[in-house]
Structures are given as structure tokens and as C-alpha cells.
Amino acid sequence: MNNFRADLHCHTTCSDGTLTPEQIVQLAKESGLTGLSITDHDTTDAYEKAIPLAKEAGITLLTGVEFSTVLNKISVHILGYGFHINDPAIIKLCTQHKQRRLDRNLAVLDLLAKQGMSLTYEEVIDAIPVEKASTGRSIGRPHIAFAMVNKGYVQNLQEAFKKYLGDDCPCFIQGDSFTVDETIDTIHQAKGIAVIAHPHLIKNTAILNELLKKEFNGIECYYGNFFTDANQRWVKIAKHRDWLITGGSDFHGSAKPNLSLGRSWIGEEHFQAIINYLSILNQ
Ligand code: AMP
Ligand code: ZN
Ligand code: FE
Ligand code: FE
Secondary structure, X not given: OOOOXXXXXXXXXXXXXXXXXXXXXXXXXXOOOOEEOOOOEOOOOOHHHHHHHHHHHOOEEOOEEEEEEEEOOEEEEEEEEOOOOOOHHHXXXXXXXXXXXXXXXXXXXXXXXXXXXXXXXXXXXXXXXXXXXXXXXXXXHHHHHHHHXXXXXXXXXXXXXXXXXXXXXXXXXXXXXXXXXXXXXXXXXXOOEEEEOOHHHOOOHHHHHHHHOOOOOEEEEEXXXXXXXXXXXXXXHHHHHOOEEEEEOOEOHHHOOOOOOOOOOEOHHHHHHHHHHHHHHOO
16 A cells, blocks of 8 residues: 655744644654645745755655735635745745735734734734744734734634634735735746645635636645545546646644644645656756
8 A cells, every 4th residue: 555645735833833844844754744845824934944854854845835815805825836945036925925914914913902902013923932033934813813812802713813813804904915926927937836725715706716717737625624525626626627636734733723734635646746747847
């Protein structure tokens, strides 16, 4: 029996996960994963640590990132894989996102303060603690939500998102945004593949249909805690379009405690198809 399993979607303390890059690689090894991609929100900082450690652990590490984009005012996540880690286009987009997040987070804190829920930026950053301050950390809504829990403004993360921080909630503003097309172009410039992240979560059919017309190379068919039936819908779409089939858990550590690393994965056939596609791109 072939035990090859690659989890191509997880987050570290470089964004809103609770395990460090070192801990994720170690956990991947303990979980028996053969392949891994770390897909932090809008940053590739984890790779500096993860690349040598994965090599040591005998795990095939595919470069990855999960970019935030906006399409018709709706937030859409795009996964990039296999790009050159030091590509200037990727570095530039990550840097722009860092500024966008800072501006947006400060604006969200203003709105929360007006509702009597004051938080300092330090309280937000420290809400998901890391051993050493990481310069490239993507700070986002989960950090704010944790800080709100810590201060006793809400009971839990879900309440923070449901009442205040969710896309349509009173204390959330989108701020500057990047389009799907420019994000796909950036990934392609860096010789990577662009993949629709967790289509299972896209409730708006018009948005989904728009996305399916774009220049993606793949779609995340196996995701999170979804069952085979739900995943097959996306496998069918991938096959129909001749797109690559990807999959992963979206592991965030204790920030999303019901998702374990390796919960969703792809086998050798789909992983090899990605590697082959990348090698053609890089010829
Ligand atoms: P941001 O990247 O700052 O816009 O925050 C979006 C992230 O918040 C998502 O990627 C999820 O990890 C997390 N998130 C969104 N909705 C919820 C929710 N209802 N409960 C917990 N986490 C959420
Ligand atoms: Zn996240
Ligand atoms: Fe996502
Ligand atoms: Fe994710």
C-alpha cells in the first residue's frame, strides 16, 4: 500500500496559526506526512526555518502562500504553490499586504474602541504568542478576536467573528484590497501555480462562476473536515477543466482546534502531477 500523503494547506505563527514553522515540520513528521506546504496568509516567512528542517526530516516541502483577494467586495483566498521563494513579485505583494493589514487592523481597532472595546496593538500582536518576534508576521482578524477574548469582551472566537469581525459585521472594514487577477499574475510571474482555496466555503454562486473563468491552474478539492462526497464535486470540476487537484487541512493549531494536520491531503498521483506541471513551467 502506498502511504504517500501530502497536506498542502496549513498556517504557522507567521500568520494566524499557533505552532511555529519548526513545530509544524516536526508535527508533519510525527503525523507521517510525506509532503507538506505551509500556506500562511500573505507571507512566506516560515520558509526560512522550514526549508532546512523539512529536508532534515525527509519531508518534501512545496513552497506555498495563501493570498487574500477581493472579488466584487467578497473576500476570496488564493493559494500559490511552487513559486521561487525569493521572487521579487511575491516579496512585493507580501510587503504590500503587510501594510494593508496594519492600516486595516488599526481601523478595526478604532471601530471596536467606539463600541467600548479598547485594545492596544501590542495586545493584538501578543494574542497569538510566539517565542521570538517574527518580523514578517501577518496579523489579522484571529489575533484581534483572541485579544477580545483575553479582555473579556466576548466569550470566544466565534462570538467575536459573529458579532463584530465577520465580513458583514459592524466592526469590520475590508480596507485596501488586491484583485484575483493581479494575484494570479504575481504567482505566475514567480513560476508558481495559482489555486482556488477551499471552494467548499464559497457560498456565492456568482463569485464561484467568476472564479472558475479565471486563469487558475488548480483547485483545492480536498479540504478541512469535508467528507468525500463534498470533495468529489470539486474533483469533477478540476477534471473537466484539466486543472490540478490539491488538498489540505487548513491546520491552524489551537486557533482551530477541530482541524488536525493531515486531516485532508492528496496522494502521490496528484502531488506528482503538481511537481510535473511546475517542472514544465520552469523549463
Ligand atoms: P484576515 O486574514 O485578517 O481577514 O482574517 C481571516 C481569517 O480569519 C481566516 O483565514 C480564518 O482563519 C479566520 N476566520 C474567519 N472567520 C472565522 C470564524 N468565524 N471563526 C474563527 N476564525 C475565522
Ligand atoms: Zn487563517
Ligand atoms: Fe483561507
Ligand atoms: Fe488557510
